[in-house]
Amino acid sequence: MQRQNIRELFPALDQKVYGKPLVYLDNAATAQRPNSVVELQARLARSSNANIHRAVHKLASDATEAYENTREYVRGFLNAKSRSEIVFTSGATASLNLVAFSFGEAFIGKGDEVIVSVAEHHSNIVPWQMLCDRKGASLKVLDIDENGRLSHDALEKLISERTKIVAISHISNVLGLVNPVRDLCAVCHKFGVPVLIDGAQGIVHVKVDVQEIGCDFYAFSGHKIYAATGTGVLYGRKELLDAMPPFMGGGEMIKSVSFSGTTYAESPTKFEAGTQNINAVPTLIPAIEFAKAHETDPAITEFVYRKLTEDERITLYGTGLEHKIPLFSFAVKGAHHEDLALILDKMGIAVRSGQMCAEPLMDRLGVTGLLRASFAPYNTLEEAEYFIECLNKAIDMLV
């Protein structure tokens, strides 16, 4: 499909900001949604809005079917073994908190260790810190290599007998490099340590097969992969999910409730307390269908990478085109990221600036923040060229 035709599927792209055509390059934060997603959500709200799993009437059964079909669809998409391994959450953050809490309750005690990488999003750091504080466990930090990737050698050195889980990202939302998750999982499993992959960015850019990767948990958000906000997925290996206590208590997640003792339902229901995001979860299907059928123009990745690396005023973080996704975080000598973002905004270009929810990584890189441009399949090479042209103008204004 021509890029222009792809754009027509996304109503949000066709607008002007400050009189300039919108160039949306903040896709790693939230991607725009295709009509198929917007319309499905509206249709469900209009005609199948009923609580799932509970009632016997027609609307409830339609809504339940849409919701449970999505679970089966996501199972297939991730190649999980069974639907009980697919838990719906409100997003990656909720998925990560669920694992940190429930896995932590079941398996982590005083003196144990959790490993995260220095390049993690706060969502994959803070829940683990909270767990460690609660349990008297400690958090160990895996460094990145000189390009910004995680290496299995470094990980192997960090694992000890006390390591209970390793939680790392498939792709960092700052560095934009695909980590060798299969090798990383293999190292952990050599020592019998389970691995959680934060796939918030990974799911968008890499074909994910959880069995092939060998991970024990994989977490992602719907809104970064063109689905409705407030949707998210946690894949968890069945043996582990079965051994974990619930994260939240409430309706639906129980087998039976009495004041003398409550028994819980099986996974995934055990982890889906309360009324779920019933009109939104089914949007994962058209969203993922879109994602499977389209990738960002590789010419954009090559062009932007080349422009940013050959400019002496610019330092790109996350290097090596081989593993690069179309996500570029960089610093400009003598120009503050916030100034650049403000100026680009007025030229119609939406980019991200600041710490990007990765303060420890900013400290590690020795910067107070960065500018980030992240591209999607609906972005055109012309937009990438316009971005570089405007970036140069902005730098000239500031330096």
Place this chain on the structure above:
Amino acid sequence: MTLEEKKQQVIEDFSMYEEWLDKYEYLIELGKALEPFSDADKTEDRLIKGCQSRVWLASELKDGKLYFRADSDAIITKGIISLLIDVYSGHTPAEISADDFGFIAEIGLKDNLSPTRANGLVSMIETIRKIAGEAGNDAPKNGE
């Protein structure tokens, strides 16, 4: 100039620029003209929280009037704070506390006024207000 006159002046200066980028050019000029703090001046207690860029604000009460100095690592932000401290320096805490800071919206920086975490303009204004409030409490009351 009175506080009112100074605000009118700023509004007039800004009305010359219709394009956003021209407004930014002007703020960048203002920012560059503002004397930077020494490293020793950039103390933690002067740092304004809530800004994506770092902003330091120092104040001094002289003869019942407040005087501000400021710096930032981002130049547009520095231009904005330069405007603010130009307008409010040399006025009494009571005058500053009574002001509604509405002229910021009038000069079209309203977009930058949204109380988002990314933008520190609100924090800058709150800090100036807080300083004025505290200085007002410390100052001797009329007739005392």
